[in-house]
Amino acid sequence: MEKRVTFKGLWLPLLLVLPQIVITAVFFFYPAGQAIWQSLFIPDPFGLSMKYVGLGNFEYLLGNPYYRASFVTTAIFSILVTVVSMGIALYLAVLADRLIKGSGVYRTLLIWPYAVAPAVAGVLWLFMFNTRVGVVSWYLGLLGYDWNHVLNGEEAMGLVVVASAWGRISYNFLFFLAGLQAIPKSVIEAAAIDGARFWTRFRTIVFPLLSPTTFFLLVVNIVYAFFETFGVIHTITSGGPQQSTTILVYKVYADGFVGQDLGSSAAQSVILLFIVGLLTIVQFKFIERRVHY
Amino acid sequence: MKLKHLLLGSATAVLVAAPVAAQTQVEFWHAFTGRLGELVAAQVETFNNSQSDYVVEATHKGNYSETLNAGIAAFRAGEQPDILMVFEVGTATMMGAKGAIKPVYEVMADSGADFDSDAYIGAVKGYYTTSEGEMLSLPFNSSTPVLWVNRDALEEAGIDPDTDMSTWEQVGGVLDKLKEAGSECPMTTAWQSWIHLENLSAYHDTPFATKANGFGGVDTELALNGDVQVAHIQAMGDWAKEGKFIYAGRRNEGGANFRSGDCALFTESSAGYAGIKSEAKFDFEVRPLPYWASAVDAPQNTIIGGASLWVMEGQSDEEYKGVAEFLNFLSSAEVQAKWHQDTGYLPITSAAADLTREQGFYDENPGTDVAVKQMTTNAPTENSKGLRLGSFDQIRGIIDEELEAVWSGDKDAKTALDSAKQRGDELLRRFEQTSR
Numbered sequence: 001m002e003k004r005v006t007f008k009g010l011w012l013p014l015l016l017v018l019p020q021i022v023i024t025a026v027f028f029f030y031p032a033g034q035a036i037w038q039s040l041f042i043p044d045p046f047g048l049s050m051k052y053v054g055l056g057n058f059e060y061l062l063g064n065p066y067y068r069a070s071f072v073t074t075a076i077f078s079i080l081v082t083v084v085s086m087g088i089a090l091y092l093a094v095l096a097d098r099l100i101k102g103s104g105v106y107r108t109l110l111i112w113p114y115a116v117a118p119a120v121a122g123v124l125w126l127f128m129f130n131t132r133v134g135v136v137s138w139y140l141g142l143l144g145y146d147w148n149h150v151l152n153g154e155e156a157m158g159l160v161v162v163a164s165a166w167g168r169i170s171y172n173f174l175f176f177l178a179g180l181q182a183i184p185k186s187v188i189e190a191a192a193i194d195g196a197r198f199w200t201r202f203r204t205i206v207f208p209l210l211s212p213t214t215f216f217l218l219v220v221n222i223v224y225a226f227f228e229t230f231g232v233i234h235t236i237t238s239g240g241p242q243q244s245t246t247i248l249v250y251k252v253y254a255d256g257f258v259g260q261d262l263g264s265s266a267a268q269s270v271i272l273l274f275i276v277g278l279l280t281i282v283q284f285k286f287i288e289r290r291v292h293y
Numbered sequence: 294m295k296l297k298h299l300l301l302g303s304a305t306a307v308l309v310a311a312p313v314a315a316q317t318q319v320e321f322w323h324a325f326t327g328r329l330g331e332l333v334a335a336q337v338e339t340f341n342n343s344q345s346d347y348v349v350e351a352t353h354k355g356n357y358s359e360t361l362n363a364g365i366a367a368f369r370a371g372e373q374p375d376i377l378m379v380f381e382v383g384t385a386t387m388m389g390a391k392g393a394i395k396p397v398y399e400v401m402a403d404s405g406a407d408f409d410s411d412a413y414i415g416a417v418k419g420y421y422t423t424s425e426g427e428m429l430s431l432p433f434n435s436s437t438p439v440l441w442v443n444r445d446a447l448e449e450a451g452i453d454p455d456t457d458m459s460t461w462e463q464v465g466g467v468l469d470k471l472k473e474a475g476s477e478c479p480m481t482t483a484w485q486s487w488i489h490l491e492n493l494s495a496y497h498d499t500p501f502a503t504k505a506n507g508f509g510g511v512d513t514e515l516a517l518n519g520d521v522q523v524a525h526i527q528a529m530g531d532w533a534k535e536g537k538f539i540y541a542g543r544r545n546e547g548g549a550n551f552r553s554g555d556c557a558l559f560t561e562s563s564a565g566y567a568g569i570k571s572e573a574k575f576d577f578e579v580r581p582l583p584y585w586a587s588a589v590d591a592p593q594n595t596i597i598g599g600a601s602l603w604v605m606e607g608q609s610d611e612e613y614k615g616v617a618e619f620l621n622f623l624s625s626a627e628v629q630a631k632w633h634q635d636t637g638y639l640p641i642t643s644a645a646a647d648l649t650r651e652q653g654f655y656d657e658n659p660g661t662d663v664a665v666k667q668m669t670t671n672a673p674t675e676n677s678k679g680l681r682l683g684s685f686d687q688i689r690g691i692i693d694e695e696l697e698a699v700w701s702g703d704k705d706a707k708t709a710l711d712s713a714k715q716r717g718d719e720l721l722r723r724f725e726q727t728s729r
Binding site for chain 1: 358361362365368369386389390391392393540541542543546549550553555684686687690693694695697698700701703716719720723726727728
């Protein structure tokens with residue numbers, strides 16, 4: 001049984017959670033409420049007039065094939081970013097966990113990319129893959145491959161995925177490494193004595209025991225791919241070529257801050273809010289059942 | 294939401310930080326950095342030193358879009374500047390914001406300043422005046438697209454660098470020869486929508502949108518899928534397929550390719566002059582933008598790009614007097630002539646153009662008057678006065694997407710432009726709803 005501390009009365013517990021409630025209300029509920037309110041209007045940019053349209057903004061958006069296509073783009077992008085960043089991070093963490101000498105240096109070096117802001121990471125990758133002066137595109141050219149993410153949608157998607165996943169690998173690596181080190185050595189040694197090879201041990205013992213970490217990272221990375229990759233996309237492709245890298249959150253920005261269409265932008269924020277809420281519920285309801293704590 | 298609060302925050306921070314002085318403060322928000330930022334600062338300093346009643350405080354607010362957003366956020370918070378720089382595509386947004394802006398002609402009339410709107414070059418001011426000829430905002434930096442030529446590259450390919458490239462037909466021939474001679478990049482462009490659709494339309498006296506390109510009302514529709522436009526974009530698409538036109542990006546990414554000497558021809562703003570002059574290690578030349586001889590006998594005029602200065606509503610009469618003084622100062626022939634010569638932007642008054650000619654600038658820097666001539670040879674028509682379309686920044690985004698589909702060979706020109714019209718019209722209808 002869990003030990004619970006119980007408070008008597010109503011006021012003390014309320015007072016203790018008050019700061020949290022205030023912060024959530026001011027920084028989350030208020031803006032979210034504003035977004036929902038604004039999504040019912042078509043306002044003029046200067047706030048001089050607002051025209052009530054009910055669910056008109058949502059109808060307009062969902063009736064637009066380009067907006068619907070943006071859902072697919074977002075799904076592909078988020079899955080790729082999550083899989084790539086978690087896969088590589090896990091691989092590196094497993095290697096680091098087996099290191100005896102120099103693991104501190106190795107770890108420190110791997111954490112560095114996390115300190116690079118997404119927009120800066122975007123510029124760095126863009127520079128390497130620049131179609132004219134990029135180092136990587138030049139080598140690809142020597143190999144006979146004509147790299148052109150300016151016109152090729154798949155290459156553009158690949159580039160933004162790599163750039164977004166890159167900084168994230170460090171973060172995931174840290175959690176995976178901590179998770180790996182928390183697994184009791186005795187279990188693994190016992191399995192080794194029983195003759196289980198590395199891969200069998202990893203599959204049957206390490207990975208299941210790592211599942212709480214993996215689950216946490218899955219949730220966090222998907223949220224990251226949905227919301228925080230804006231800077232990378234903005235600097236590398238601005239959503240192009242055509243609409244091949246226009247993810248939902250980028251469209252919120254483009255419509256709201258470039259197009260001054262605050263009604264549509266607010267409606268899109270509400271849709272995003274809804275999707276992420278739904279995703280999180282699904283994750284906790286269905287995937288968490290398979291997680292062993 | 295987050296971004297908006299940040300903008301609001303930074304806007305107020307700047308206002309709080311502004312020093313308090315006995316003179317009337319005139320707040321001026323602009324979008325220039327680097328060399329252009331220095332030149333603006335110099336103009337402001339000259340003005341401040343020239344009189345003692347007003348102090349203009351110039352503040353850089355990020356790029357064009359960011360500056361506009363900062364202005365909007367500040368207005369919503371009641372902290373708007375006196376003067377806000379807005380790029381040309383934001384014109385309809387600003388015009389629609391009655392109650393947020395004070396038209397320049399009114400500011401001038403109220404303050405009793407000398408103001409003759411006829412002194413301004415028609416094709417420049419036309420973009421920012423009503424159909425009745427009332428000037429709404431003061432043109433600040435205006436440029437127009439021209440053809441930049443790398444003469445060395447032509448010579449290397451065995452082409453006479455003086456060869457006539459007045460028409461796209463002739464340019465097509467030159468591109469063939471460049472390609473045959475092994476050029477990796479016969480031609481590239483900057484600002485594809487602005488040059489190859491908006492200006493193409495005006496230059497061939499063809500509407501880009503109905504209702505006089507939107508000047509006649511917000512119930513305008515795009516007309517960019519006409520025969521001239523489709524033929525041009527198809528030709529460009531074919532050139533792209535054959536490797537004669539190299540697409541570098543939506544903004545002015547192509548500039549780096551031209552300045553490094555990779556590309557032989559480059560369609561770009563006349564304001565590219567300063568950058569090309571300082572970086573290009575080859576013999577370059579400015580030519581007028583080509584036209585299709587198959588479509589017209591002679592070209593109309595091109596239209597401008599750039600930004601204008603809008604005066605915001607809600608300031609004191611004293612401040613508006615200061616604004617009027619400052620705008621008059623900016624329009625004076627000396628200031629304009631210097632600006633024109635330093636930047637490659639067009640002069641906004643005929644007097645400034647004449648002064649530049651008298652000073653011998655055009656003789657010393659051949660080609661710098663190509664843009665001026667291209668703008669002023671013919672009086673602008675309904676189709677070449679400019680564009681006034683709501684949500685135009687987004688519409689340009691749509692056009693970029695559709696053009697990319699043509700360059701990559703995914704769509705033919707007709708399909709792409711039809712789709713651009715249909716998608717753009719949806720945005721125009723939304724804008725129409727907000728401006729009622």
